[in-house]
Amino acid sequence: MKSLIDKFLNNTITVSELDELQKWLQKPKHQVEFETYLRDLSDTNTALQDIDFELAYAAVWKSIQKTQNPVKRLYNGWIKYAAIVFLFLGLGYFYQQGFFNEKLEPIIDETHITLQLDNGTIKVINEDGSTKVIDARGEVIGKQEGSQLSYDDNSNTETLAYNTLTVPYGKRFDVKLSDGTLVHLNAGTSLKYPVKFIKGLDRQVFLNGEAYFDVVKDTNHPFIVNADEINVRVLGTQFNMTSYPEDAHTNTVLVEGSVSIYKKDETYNKETTTVLQPGYIASLNKDNDLISINPADIAMHTAWMKGRLILNEVAFKNILKKLERQYNVTFINNYKALENRYFTAKFDIEDIHQVMTSFSNSASFSFTFNNNEIIINP
Known part of the structure; x- marks a missing residue:
């Protein structure tokens, strides 16, 4: 596959070899190998080092919009830039029916x-x-x-x-x-x-x-x-x-x-x-x-800019929404009687475990973690 990647970069790859390469790239572990290989090449290849990834991406995107033939556009001088686009995007784009489909579908982690x-x-x-x-x-x-x-x-x-x-x-x-x-x-x-x-x-x-x-x-x-x-x-x-x-x-x-x-x-x-x-x-x-x-x-409404959480007589159901946003967690509340109970509290450097321990001590409930999911029980 390294040989095919080299041909890809040098614009000497055949259509059948290109098809083989795109099938190989469908596996996530191969995408990582592809990116690693390109990074290794950039350490020794002056041409790759000199390429501005952002300008390369802009050029390829503009080229994609102007042509209806996806295979031809890669052979019209953009084939090296297309490889760099893979690197620039962190291999975040996949084609719905293969590498050369006209419609690009970004697959992006929602945590980004x-x-x-x-x-x-x-x-x-x-x-x-x-x-x-x-x-x-x-x-x-x-x-x-x-x-x-x-x-x-x-x-x-x-x-x-x-x-x-x-x-x-x-x-x-x-x-x-x-x-x-x-x-x-x-x-x-x-x-x-x-x-x-x-x-x-x-x-x-x-x-x-x-x-x-x-x-x-x-x-x-x-x-x-x-x-x-x-x-x-x-x-x-x-x-x-x-x-x-x-x-x-x-x-x-x-x-x-x-x-x-x-x-x-x-x-x-x-x-x-x-x-x-x-x-x-x-x-x-x-x-x-x-x-x-x-x-x-004012302090309560702007504390979030410093990562703080100030609560002044806030309903528990609304507190859970704030905690979900700030700590990127999800709650399953099986203690419905808590939803309309109001709390006053201040948190600064506490992590979500410390925050939940504070509330559980105050309101006498239990909670368990399941990855990023927090389950609340009476």
């Missing part, structure tokens, strides 16, 4: 942070690494360093193009938008946003989950967050917003400045919109579609 580009391509983000964000034209529009993804405002595009960043349970991540606005994303959250804000248009993003926004002020271009059934409109301020699909409320907590809140199907009207003041929370009840405003405990 992912970035969906405007063309539908999905990139896996390693929060310990670094990478570039490249658009369909091969232009670098942003970069990732560790736990933050930053976008440039130097892009030449004048049309809206969206990326979607998704953070799984158990992780947090930051994104700095092209206008300098910093968004902290909590576990189980996705944010859809333009890679560049266009002059003359509102700065609108779409949230599913929880995020803390530190918005750069621009009086000519309001910043609007759409979450479920409401819009939050600001010019420049800091606020926390929670809109998980399974929650009964969509909450906006204002830290500083002011925000305007109005229904998604309404046009913004300064005279009729709900204005929130610092230190208050606006809650949209998803059942009756009503918005209520009350004083807020």
Whole structure:
């Protein structure tokens, strides 16, 4: 198979040999061997060392979109880059009916942070690494360093193009938008946003989950967050917003400045919109579609950014949802009487075992672990 891989890289492989290679690659252990072999080659092969994996991927993707003949496209000068794409993606793409099908189906572990580009391509983000964000034209529009993804405002595009960043349970991540606005994303959250804000248009993003926004002020271009059934409109301020699909409320907590809140199907009207003041929370009840405003405990609503959990008279059923997101676990609660019991607690560096022990001592229940599943019994 090493001989076939060499032919693959040198563009001397035959169609029958290519078919043999793709069948061999269907086994996960062979994919690992393939990746290891390519990495070994890159240590001694100058040509492989000089290739920019990101640009290679962009070029291959663009080529795939332009041709209807998948075998021909590999023979039109892209065959070496196609091998590098395997390496770059960590062998994360498979073909539904074989290596040369036209439709690519990404198979990505749901525990990974992912970035969906405007063309539908999905990139896996390693929060310990670094990478570039490249658009369909091969232009670098942003970069990732560790736990933050930053976008440039130097892009030449004048049309809206969206990326979607998704953070799984158990992780947090930051994104700095092209206008300098910093968004902290909590576990189980996705944010859809333009890679560049266009002059003359509102700065609108779409949230599913929880995020803390530190918005750069621009009086000519309001910043609007759409979450479920409401819009939050600001010019420049800091606020926390929670809109998980399974929650009964969509909450906006204002830290500083002011925000305007109005229904998604309404046009913004300064005279009729709900204005929130610092230190208050606006809650949209998803059942009756009503918005209520009350004083807020800022520390409780923003503790998640430092990995902390502060609970102040919170129902146990809602606590379990928070724990699932923060620790990437699943609960089976066989003690239903606990669901509507309220708890007050603070956790900082405790792991999930310590957290559950604390609650079990307080509420007198037992629990067992089954991998990432936690079973609660009376």
